[in-house]
Amino acid sequence: xxxxxxxxxxxxxxxxxxxxxxxxxxxxxxxxxxxxxxxxxxxxxxxxxxxxxxxxxxxxxxxxxxxxxxxxxxxxxxxxxxxxxxxxxxxxxxxxxxxxxxxxxxxxxxxxxxxxxxxxxxxxxxxxxxxxxxxxxxxxxxxxxxxxxxxxxxxxxxxxxxxxxxxxxxxxxxxxxxxxxxxxxxxxxxxxxxxxxxxxxxxxxxxxxxxxxxxxxxxxxxxxxxxxxxxxxxxxxxxxxxxxxxxxxxxxxxxxxxxxxxxxxxxxxxxxxxxxxxxxxxx
Numbered sequence: 027x028x029x030x031x032x033x034x035x036x037x038x039x040x041x042x043x044x045x046x047x048x049x050x051x052x053x054x055x056x057x058x059x060x061x062x063x064x065x066x067x068x069x070x071x072x073x074x075x076x077x078x079x080x081x082x083x084x085x086x087x088x089x090x091x092x093x094x095x096x097x098x099x100x101x102x103x104x105x106x107x108x109x110x111x112x113x114x115x116x117x118x119x120x121x122x123x124x125x126x127x128x129x130x131x132x133x134x135x136x137x138x139x140x141x142x143x144x145x146x147x148x149x150x151x152x153x154x155x156x157x158x159x160x161x162x163x164x165x166x167x168x169x170x171x172x173x174x175x176x177x178x179x180x181x182x183x184x185x186x187x188x189x190x191x192x193x194x195x196x197x198x199x200x201x202x203x204x205x206x207x208x209x210x211x212x213x214x215x216x217x218x219x220x221x222x223x224x225x226x227x228x229x230x231x232x233x234x235x236x237x238x239x240x241x242x243x244x245x246x247x248x249x250x251x252x253x254x255x256x257x258x259x260x261x262x263x264x265x266x267x268x269x270x271x272x273x274x275x276x277x278x279x280x281x282x283x284x285x286x287x288x289x290x291x292x293x294x295x296x297x298x299x300x301x302x303x304x305x306x307x308x309x
Contacts, residue, residue: 053284060084060278067273083278092262093279094252102237102255102286105168109175110232117180117228118221121187122213126199142181152245159246167253170246171239183228190224191217230294237287256283 055074059067060083062076087093124136155174156165164170194217202212243258251259260283263276 056277056280056284059274060281062274064272064274067277083274084282086275087263087279087282090263090275092251093259095256095282097252098254098256098259101168101253102257102283105172105243105255106233106236108172109236110229112172112175113178113180113183113232113236114225114228116176116178117183117187118218118225119213120179120184121189121191122217124184125188125191126196126212126217127209139179139181139184142179143185156245165246166249168243168246168255171242174242183231186228187221187224190221194220226294230290233290234287237283 058075061079061081063080063082066076088095120139124132124139159165159170159173162170162173164173198216199212202216207215237255238257239255240257240260243255244261247254247258251262256279260276260279263272263279
């Protein structure tokens with residue numbers, strides 16, 4: 027039995043090690059190649075590391091007119107913070123209403139919302155939504171996407187919050203109601219403070235998805251790329267400078283755009299792993 031357990035453990039760790047290499051290789055390659063010249067990347071060779079480590083790519087980006095880092099960074103920050111706040115708040119309210127609320131057709135509505143997890147229209151909704159946003163006069167800025175987030179429904183987040191609230195004792199709600207607390211007051215004073223763990227998880231997921239979103243910000247700020255985000259402006263670096271395709275500069279820009287996501291994950295990893303599992307199990 028000991029031999030079998032040892033062999034099973036070795037095989038499991040071997041598979042995990044292979045998966046780790048596959049997942050992290052693109053990140054390591056992006057970082058290492060950001061110090062190479064474009065010729066070295068295009069020609070390739072046997073050397074994974076750059077022949078000469080150079081900061082020229084980063085110096086070019088910091089002085090680039092096509093990629094104004096301070097302005098794009100500010101756009102990314104406010105756009106991500108507002109979008110994450112709206113999506114997290116709507117998920118908490120939705121999860122609370124579906125779990126603690128009692129209204130006609132509650133189960134039917136929740137079934138309809140749950141079915142949305144399995145329906146994906148892809149790019150078919152881009153044009154209709156753009157017409158709506160254009161009618162509101164929000165084309166050409168990131169506010170159009172913020173409005174979409176406000177009226178959008180993240181059923182997965184609602185499902186997680188609903189599962190988390192289901193694990194909280196209903197006696198707290200009943201005691202607050204006896205003291206004269208309203209349905210919304212119970213959420214604000216009783217439920218909301220207890221949602222900190224799942225909120226941290228949703229915020230991390232929302233930050234990663236919003237910060238790395240490319241298609242939406244690129245489409246809505248196509249007329250003025252300086253109003254876009256760091257990620258949406260990366261493509262402009264590909265054809266900057268003298269070469270036809272400056273992959274070295276684009277990879278350096280990708281490293282800069284990836285730093286906030288990596289830092290958020292490093293500092294919030296323990297909350298992400300424990301709370302995501304807790305919310306799923308309680309559901």
